[in-house]
Amino acid sequence: MVVVVVRQTSAGVPAAVGGALGAAGLTARLVPLDGGELPPIDLGVVEGLIILAAPHPAGTGGPTLVRDALAAQVPVLALGSGAELLAEVAATGSGPEGPAVELTPAASTDPLFAGPLPAALRPHPAPASLPPGAVVLATARDHPAQAFRLGGSAWGVRFAGAHDSEDETWTGQLLFRFAELVASRAEHTSTRAFFTHRADTWEERFAYQTPAYEAAASRMQLRPGATALDLGCGTGRAMPALREQVGAHGRVLGIDITPAMLTAAARHGRTRHGHLLAADCTRLPVPHRSVHGIFSAGLLDHLPDPPTALTEWARVAATDCVLLLFHPSGRAERAARHGRPLDPGDLLAEHNLRPALEATGWSLDEYEDAPGHFLAHATLAG
Template sequence: MAVVVVQPAAGQAPTAVRRVLAAAGLASRTLPPADDAGPSDGLTGVEGLIVLGAAAPALLQEALAAEVPVLALEPGTRLLVREPDAAPGVRPGTAPDRPPVELTRAAGSDPLFAGATPPSPGLRPACDPLELPAGAVVLASCDGYPDQAFRIGPSAWGVRFLPHDLPLDPWGEQLLGRFARLVADRATHTATRAFFTRRADAWEERFAYQTPAYDAAVARLRLAPGARAVDLGCGTGRAMPALRAQVGTGGQVVGVDLTPAMLTAAARHGRTRHGSLLAADCTRLPLAAASVDGIFSAGLLDHLPEPAAALREWARVTAADGVLLLFHPSGRAERAARHGRPLDPGDLLAEGNLRRALEATGWHLEEYEDAAGHFLARALPRR
């Protein structure tokens, strides 16, 4: 796991940054302001971004789109609000005669600031104006100089009263440590979003030939009109038209995916005509218990870090007479051959392994097919 540090000059990341990141199990690599190409393969292997200088806007925008955690200090905070007019290494004016910076009420429930101690009195507020975008959450302020710290979206923070020219004071180092732990905790989700964000625009066209296979698999759910169906890991929502056709106009269809870019692509391809789209973690679904009649999930379960937790959560939201259908448009042997490897006896989707995993998490495997052209498993809740 690595964090990219964008800084005003070439060389290693500051010692304090490297030490705090290492304590969280994170490596660091730097990106000088002259290099806006970003790491090779975009955000591959990048779990977080620390912006100490006003540089690399392309990489930053890619990180924001993929919800890669970002922590920006002055003057890099301007890039978060798309005002890249501060020169690298230039610290805006400060107000030494102003009251100390104080955390706002919103900081108490913020993923990064919650539980933080009040900022050190010696930290002086930045006193140049900054216009935050709609929806930004102010986390620290000062009388006469608001917007000293803020969050944009779920994963980008700007802290204006911490200078880019480290070392940081103890409060700043504590905040950096909290950010490092947040990056480590979110690493798996970050990698997933980064991978699929870069591929979202071309996903539909690339796999359009699989649509008939998806339609045939959805038919195996055998849901009644008026049922509520959920497509977990929906991507661009290729199963949603068939789900809508099965549950009819009186039913409900929800496409759930972790990557906002995939949901944006789904909306662009008209999937909102067939149901609603929801950005969520499939192991913590914002759905009521026993509220779903059918779950369709293609190519997701065996890629999750904790498949048992996912299956338990899916059992929680499924009605007693509901159904789970796991699908892939390729059989296990076909996929193994495509990747140049033999079938793995430890593969979660091997019949015996999957049956045991389902039985342990509240399901009963009713149908299992591992054919040359598809994989399909149909399971019912054990009540």
Template structure:
């Protein structure tokens, strides 16, 4: 896994950047935007993206307005719009664009590129109130007095949040969505494109980049999941439609009462939600939770909102009160989590005293291992001799375990 540094300059990323990334335990590799072809849009192995350079000039006026080009499908701003940036935004891979790099970030969401403007006497930069609760800026010191605002204007997309501004030159720093930041002023005390040696980061810029590196490392597991599933979300339902009867049969094993409250954790396109709704009836509540917004969007397109609500959330930190759920359904999720015991504890926290947890996969462990060309792993969490004590240690009691040729199912109830 690595952070990709995109820049127009030839050679390696500035050492000031790679040094900060390395201090956070992150590898880096450089992609040149000067090449004739766009960088590959494949996010495999990418934990984050830093965009250090865009074009030095951008057209203004009516011809610069956003809107897809009939020939290329890119914004008609005349500004390069690498597919890798668009894919990273869609998958919520953390992105940090600095200086002229913001001219690639904003157009990737359909906004007009920045008008470069002209240098002038400019007031000091100030963080906005929104910066106080921003994942990257919260707790950060004010920008260094020596950092001057970037001239010109920038049309931001509707979901952007302004984080730093100044009189006459707004939108100096902003967040797009939940995972992309643009910093128009230069936090390096020089040109963000740099050389192979690179400029020296000023203290504020180094702090910001360090915060970004820490955020990238903390989100690495979720980033990998989102990157994997985002590209597959549109075809997921059709590809696995044949599994729907197995999901329905498994969900029935929860044996929920009408009026009950059910949650599908790691719901994907929500294939279990109709069966959960059938059990709890019109007076019940069904919630589908997934960490990948693209999968939830696919679930909505396939009508799952008719059966319940959809929510983007971390299944190890559920935005739910304690003891509020009667049934938890989770298919193919637990053994892929970085801390499955923490997840089981969290699921026990939200479960009612008479609740039920059902872990499911539409194929057995042996079949999945053979499909991937490997033997069964004795350390597999889902092996009964591992799963039973894991459940007991986290507030559950295993009362049914099936690992057959055509499915895996484990049913647990809260320990008294």
């Protein structure tokens, strides 16, 4: 798991940064700005970003990098001039005698800003123009917005320390918390980065599969008024078929962890068929025993912890709930396409899937691994 560290020189990753990342099992990749230039960075192969210096002038790749990281919800920690760049992109000097920097009430629940600040912090004197929705985490008299959070994945820290042991301790704690957060989110970060980059063309690229999605969803045979979930919905190709089954008084939720895919789903009119929600499929914001149908295409075997997901899906399932796992290609077809043989350890192989379902409260009723599709139909056991 790699975290890119943007620094002014090629002198190496600062020891505090490298130590924090290493303790969380992360690898630092230094990107120096010796000539003020920022080389292209593929966010699809990194799990986090620490910006210690901003490119100069600002038009040399920095805004693009920050904008792409915010869009893909790649965790970002921007310090000093990096925080200035973060604030500037998202929205489109004082000496040691300055007022104290203090945490705001919002900081008490922030994953990075826990505990008191050192007393000798110097506020950055320049005004900050933050975008709507930014959460201010630290402020100072006459110098607001000394630290802020954008959404749930990007932080900017503008104030400077007095370089004493107390400040170094606090900065080290901040870096350790950020490294732990990056490590804990690594799987979701890589998924979002992969699909964010492809969201705008996803629907057109795979439009030929839409009839197969509709045919698979129709086999759930949900009753009018039921509640149906499309988990890992992408652009929501199954949602029209689910709506047709549950009728005007039913409920359809399209859930995906990548906001860019949900934006594409809305652009293609899927909000006419149900609601779109950005959420983790292993922690669904759905009440216990409230769902009558769960459709999931190409998701389960790509999750880091499939048993946890199946257990969570059983939690929200009503006693008559139907679970339908689908893929528009069979297992053999997909293996051949990637130039590899069928894997006997594949979760979707019947001898693996059946016990996995049974261990999490499901019973496999139908299993089809045909050349043109994969389909598994399950209901709650007992």
